[in-house]
Amino acid sequence: MELQDVVASYQPQLFALAYRMTGEVAVSEDIVQESLVNWVTVPHEDVQHPQAYLAKMVINRSLNHLAAVKRQREAYRGTWLPEPVVNQEFRQIEARIDVSYGFMLLLEKLTPTERAVFLLKESFDVEYAELAGLLELTEANSRQLYHRAKEKLAGAKKRFPLDxxxxxxxxxxxxxxxxxxxxxxxxxxxxxxxxxxxxxxxxxxxxxxxxxxxxxxxxxxxxxxxxxxxxxxxxxxxxxxxxxxxxxxxxxxxxxxxxxxxxxxxxxxxxxxxxxxxxxxxxxxxxxxxxxxxx
CATH class of the missing domain: 3.10.450.50 (Nuclear Transport Factor 2; Chain: A,)
Incomplete structure (x- = not known):
């Protein structure tokens, strides 16, 4: 699959994935860009599911970023809110992907790994066995983390188009x-x-x-x-x-x-x-x- 095809097919979802992991716009764009560049530089002829492959790179980079800013977030003065995404067409986020502040704050209740499992499962319909492989977990653990995340997000309300x-x-x-x-x-x-x-x-x-x-x-x-x-x-x-x-x-x-x-x-x-x-x-x-x- 050529780079231009990968960008056209997956960039909006990959940006949404990175943004919902990190809550930071420029960081998410950098993560996606690095992942796409990596796609070009490494052999991927045998990759059967490019979307899952790229999602794994985005998730890993997002987890690394969250680990790096953990202390900074914990010491943040006042309420921490995600960076705003203004005019979604500019960032090419699909309308069906919820990046509302209410949902983003609910995601903050999850551990980074819970968030990764939940978003991969919900956004990309990744099977538990594949989740385990992507995140170096056992299948049972990936299943447990997903259900735990669902319980924590039980208060999430479905977003409807604005009249x-x-x-x-x-x-x-x-x-x-x-x-x-x-x-x-x-x-x-x-x-x-x-x-x-x-x-x-x-x-x-x-x-x-x-x-x-x-x-x-x-x-x-x-x-x-x-x-x-x-x-x-x-x-x-x-x-x-x-x-x-x-x-x-x-x-x-x-x-x-x-x-x-x-x-x-x-x-x-x-x-x-x-x-x-x-x-x-x-x-x-x-x-x-x-x-x-x-x-």
Missing amino acids: PKQQQALQHAFLMASHTGDINPFVQLLKEDIVVYSDGGGKVTAALNPVMGISHVTAFLSGLARKSWPIRDWQFVTVNGGVGALLFNKETGALDSVMAVDLDGDQISAVYIVRNPDKLPTIPGAEPTRNQQQA
Whole structure:
């Protein structure tokens, strides 16, 4: 199989695999690129399943990366959120592959090996015997790890396509809050057990712990609507497959934050705000436009 055929056939799934393992965009792109380069440089004439072969390389590189950043992740200040994937077509992630923040945070409950087993089984339908070979496990152990992962992810909700009316309502609520300070349209969309996660990485202002419950979240968002949102330009985009926005500093034009929401039915179950400047450079170079603010 020629390289161009491998790239066309497998790159989107391989990127999604690396991203769901690491939660880092540039790292995932590097992992996939290294794996594809390795495909060219090593004999593979006898490889019967190129997808599984490449997936093994991606998984191994991802596990090595997670081992290298383990202490850094453990010492992370505040809530650690994955780097945002803005506009999925840019990263060529298939729509059926869930990279929502809700699912990504659930994956964080798994050990790296559990995550590898679960993703290989779910994304590539790898048999237990093959999983054992790929990850140097026994077949019984691979089966056990998969079932353990499934139990830990039992709370995962199926993601449904966003209704255009829902998207319009969300954007209207955001704009009302940012332009007038009135967050009531936004609050009306929130679930009672809403959670807001904010990631500043200890480098910019952010809530160190998740803000939970509608009363606390309302107070938190009221503060943002008064102090922060009016001095930001908004650009609505797709973030990790759902509704999101880029927030730009009005004075400098620099990207300040990325916001994403998870929906449960027609209500918002979680809001994610990524402010750590180290996690923003991978965002496609979108510039704020005045007409989008008035939409």
